[in-house]
Amino acid sequence: MAAEERMPLVEKRGNICRSPIAEAVFKKMATDGGVVDQWRIDSAATSTYEIGNPPDHRGQACMKRHGVPMRHVARQVTKEDFMSFEHILCMDESNLSDLKRKAKSVKDYTAKIELLGSYDPQKQLIIQDPYYGSDEDFEKVYEQCVRCCKAFLEKTS
Template sequence: MGDVKKVLFVCLGNICRSPIAEAVFLHLIKQRGVSEQWEVDSAALGGWHVGSLPDRRARQTLAKHSVDYDNTARQIHPNDFVEYDYIFGMDLNNISALNSEAKDVKNSKAKILLLGDSDPQGERIIRDPYYDDDSKGFEQCYQQCMRCCNAFLDQNQ
C-alpha cells in the first residue's frame, strides 16, 4: 500500500461549497473502498464561521443524498500547504488567495487546483450558493462536486 494522499477543499467561509466537496469526496472513497488511501478535510479562507456547522441548506442537500457529514468549519493554516498534497479552491478568487498564501510558506508542497477543472461538463467555477433564496444552488453545487470528485478520483487511483 502506498502513502496516504491528503486533500483539502477550500472556499471562502467553509460552510457551503468546501464542506459539500469534502463530504462528497469522503462518500466516494468509502463507496470505492479506498478510504485508507486518503485523508480529507476542508477549510475557509476567512475566519467568520470557525467552529460552525455547514449552512443548513448544505446539510439538507447532503442528507437528501444520504451523504454523512459531521465536520465543522476551520480556517486554513500555513501548515496546510506543507501537509496536504492537493488543495482545491472553488473559484478563481479562492485560487488567487491560496496561491498568495502559499508563497509565504516555506516548503509548501500542495498542488493548488481549481476543483471545477476536473468537471467533465466543463463547469470550472463552483458558484457560491450562500446568498441563494432556496436550495437549488446547493443541489447544483452538490452535483458539480460529485462530478469533479469522481473524475479526480478516476485520474488518481
C-alpha cells in the same frame, strides 16, 4: 506513494457551503470505493468568518436527501496545510488567488493548488457560492462536486 501523502483539501472562504459539500461527497465516494484509508479529506476557509460553525443547514439538508453523511466544523487554512496536503482544491478564482498568495509565505510548500472545477467533465470551472441562493443552488453545487470529485478520484487513484 504512501497513503498518508495522498490528501486532498477542498476549501472555500467561509467553509460552511461548497467545501463541506465537496468534502462529504469525496469521503462518501472514497468510502464506497474502498479507498478512504488512502486519503485524509478535510475542508477549510481562507477567512475567519465562520470558524467553529457547522455547515449551512441547506447544505446539510441537500446531503441528507442524497444519503451523504456530513460532519464538519469550519476552520481556516493553515500554513501546515500547504505542507501536509498533496492537493488543495478550491472553488473559484478568488479562492485560488488567496491560496496561492498564502502559499508563498510557506517555504518549499508541496501542495498542488488548483480549482476543483478543473476536473469537471462538463467544463464548469467555477463552483458558485450558494449562500445567497436557494435549495436549488445547493443542489447544483452538489451535482458539480459529484462530477468533479469522481473525475479527481479516478485521475489520482
